[in-house]
Amino acid sequence: xxxxxxxxxxxxxxxxxxxxxxxxxxxxxxxxxxxxxxxxxxxxxxxxxxxxxxxxxxxxxxxxxxxxxxxxxxxxxxxxxxxxxxxxxxxxxxxxxxxxxxxxxxxxxxxxxxxxxxxxxxxxxxxxxxxxxxxxxxxxxxxxxxxxxxxx
DNA sequence: GCCAACGTTGGC
DNA sequence: GCCAACGTTGGC
Numbered sequence: 539x540x541x542x543x544x545x546x547x548x549x550x551x552x553x554x555x556x557x558x559x560x561x562x563x564x565x566x567x568x569x570x571x572x573x574x575x576x577x578x579x580x581x582x583x584x585x586x587x588x589x590x591x592x593x594x595x596x597x598x599x600x601x602x603x604x605x606x607x608x609x610x611x612x613x614x615x616x617x618x619x620x621x622x623x624x625x626x627x628x629x630x631x632x633x634x635x636x637x638x639x640x641x642x643x644x645x646x647x648x649x650x651x652x653x654x655x656x657x658x659x660x661x662x663x664x665x666x667x668x669x670x671x672x673x674x675x676x677x678x679x680x681x682x683x684x685x686x687x688x689x690x
Numbered sequence: 691g692c693c694a695a696c697g698t699t700g701g702c
Numbered sequence: 703g704c705c706a707a708c709g710t711t712g713g714c
Contacts, residue, residue, distance in 0.1 A: 668695040670711045
């Protein structure tokens, strides 16, 4: 099983929305590295830290999990979508997305500042300078540690 | 709103 | 294949 961090702007799609919807297709990723993680590495059952970016404050809001393997992101075919890609065809889709399911919202989010202040998390990718990738692998030890920290 | 960091595009 | 110009991300 693998562990991930997935960023979402709460104004666009928050953990509360995921709780309401139960599952969502993670559409709109238009970065090859993030796409490749979804296509090649994410498997149902993988655990996800749900990160609120561009938020006040930014931080990890709770847990989600992968519920379905990647499929073509339908928005790439939709001329009206901001994620439309004229180079994509149904025969040869370019962009893929996994389905993500709600697991739990933490009683209190762990803010970016708290992550930075914790020496045992300093290797996490999300804390590295200039780390903009919206989907990142997370080490099990960091995932487990954060889970414990969230309940403390 | 600013801007550093990074990714993508396109001319050559 | 290089790299300048441009666009985006996301914290502050």
